[in-house]
Amino acid sequence: MTLVTLRDVLKPALEEGRAVAGLVCLGWEDARAYAMAAQDEGLPVILQAGPGARAHMPIPVWGATLRNLAEEVDVPVVIHLDHGKSADEARAAIDAGFTSIMYDGSLDPLDKNIEDTARIAEMAHAAGLSCEGELGVVGYVDGAPSRGTDPDEAARFAAATGVDALAISVGNVHLQTEAAQGLDRARIDAIAARTSLPLVIHGGSGVPAAERLRLARETPITKFNIGTELRQTFGRALRNRLEQDPDTFDRIAILGGIEPDLRAAARAVLRGLAG
Ligand SMILES: [Zn+2]
Numbered sequence: 001m002t003l004v005t006l007r008d009v010l011k012p013a014l015e016e017g018r019a020v021a022g023l024v025c026l027g028w029e030d031a032r033a034y035a036m037a038a039q040d041e042g043l044p045v046i047l048q049a050g051p052g053a054r055a056h057m058p059i060p061v062w063g064a065t066l067r068n069l070a071e072e073v074d075v076p077v078v079i080h081l082d083h084g085k086s087a088d089e090a091r092a093a094i095d096a097g098f099t100s101i102m103y104d105g106s107l108d109p110l111d112k113n114i115e116d117t118a119r120i121a122e123m124a125h126a127a128g129l130s131c132e133g134e135l136g137v138v139g140y141v142d143g144a145p146s147r148g149t150d151p152d153e154a155a156r157f158a159a160a161t162g163v164d165a166l167a168i169s170v171g172n173v174h175l176q177t178e179a180a181q182g183l184d185r186a187r188i189d190a191i192a193a194r195t196s197l198p199l200v201i202h203g204g205s206g207v208p209a210a211e212r213l214r215l216a217r218e219t220p221i222t223k224f225n226i227g228t229e230l231r232q233t234f235g236r237a238l239r240n241r242l243e244q245d246p247d248t249f250d251r252i253a254i255l256g257g258i259e260p261d262l263r264a265a266a267r268a269v270l271r272g273l274a275g
Pocket of ligand 1: 174
């Protein structure tokens, strides 16, 4: 088992011009497929439990689930709380054995975001975890609009919060079902010029694979969160399996049957960021 923090995997990635995938987990089968994909590729992986996952299954169960998977593989695994919204959630993640916490105060005014993120980062570091913050707003398709990250604010945020990684808004949007638009390279470069932190792109599914790799090589973006793209693979594979075998009713047989597709898709995502 190689349980590690964001710091452990993002620092070398930054130095070597590659990025690490933060894969959004929703249940046991997808999380297992992602851990095995990382093992297949010999690459580190960040297994993330976000708000959707936590509404579906409690944080202590996620902690045990992801730790169990990390024990099964030899590659570095970060167990990351995605979009944590409170100190209580951060505490629950620490108690459940997570190795990393994202605190998302991006909708708050700058001063409050800095103050709250600094407090959570201190709490995370005291317990040996890493912390990711967000500045600017990464919006949602058909939902909250985005607000681009201000480079000067990023410098202040980085210095005042002590976070280990910074999620930025540079044209990326959550829940994109097609990789279409390019990111704002000028804004990325301006942010990179004012802070030395590893940068994180949420909504990575909306960024074409070739652009993800280029950004990994040329900028301090070292973490791409990938959810939608793999959920589409999951949904498609599940639909195919049920259509091909309409008499199958057993959950383990159904979901077990789609794991190879998911594992292959996750391998491609991981490989695509590896430099
Ligand atoms: Zn996000």
